[in-house]
Amino acid sequence: MTVRVQTEERAAGRVVRLEIDRRDRANALDSATLSALAEAFEALAADTGLRCAVLASAGERAFSGGADVAEMADLDADRAGPFIGRIHRVCRSIRDLPVPVVARIQGACLGGAMEIAAACDLRVASEAARFAMPEVRIGIPSVVEAALLPRLVGWGAAADLVLTGDPIDAAAAHRLGFVQRLVPPGGLDAAVEAVVGSILASGPTAVRQQKRLLRAWERLPLDAAIEAGITAFVESWEGEEPRRMMAAALHR
Secondary structure, eight states: OOEEEEEEEETTEEEEEEEEOOGGGTTOBOHHHHHHHHHHHHHHTTOTTEEEEEEEESSSSEEEOOBOHHHHTTOOHHHHHHHHHHHHHHHHHHHHSSSOEEEEEOBEEETHHHHHHHHSSEEEEETTOEEEOOGGGGTOOOOGGGGGHHHHHOHHHHHHHHHHOOOEEHHHHHHHTSOSEEEOGGGHHHHHHHHHHHHHTSOHHHHHHHHHHHHHHHHSOHHHHHHHHHHHHHHHTTSSHHHHHHHHHHTO
């Protein structure tokens, strides 16, 4: 089994941890692993009690070395599309999940793995992590959710990553805004738990609305994005969550 799914029941709702385990291959993403990841995230989408998901990987060497080069080396033009489509399916399933996905990143996060991390809502990384989009170094362009990089790090930094294939360290990824929280290696689990705790302390409906708005803000013109926010604000008052949480805040 290359993907493990662990569900934790908490008072505030369910938290699911999905862990890639191909540590003997630097957690490289072959077709079987990609399909298992996508299926797991797609299955979670219907869970109304889910509050948060964490995407992690086994070992200390790598979050993931990216798409499995041993498999890609045997591709041809007919099979290349289905293979890259599997990476896109994973990214889409993460972005379509109604609740936040937090990436726990240690070691190398390369190529397709960096695209999957970009598809997550938040990225928490060890200071020992390193990042690269090395596809051009093996004769192919960076594609699919590499298109998210200019939004996350800016056009210049994205161009540097995908045109040169040069790696950056975790401190640089943090400065660029790709990584939201950067911690010493021994503090990675505590930092991820702090993010999860903040999500669980927030209104479950509000968090789901906020993730939908984040996706809408990506594609809508500014005026339409503002209108979408107004609609979401009004809709939030159709339930009891704002009144309940505001009353609790006022009585602290």
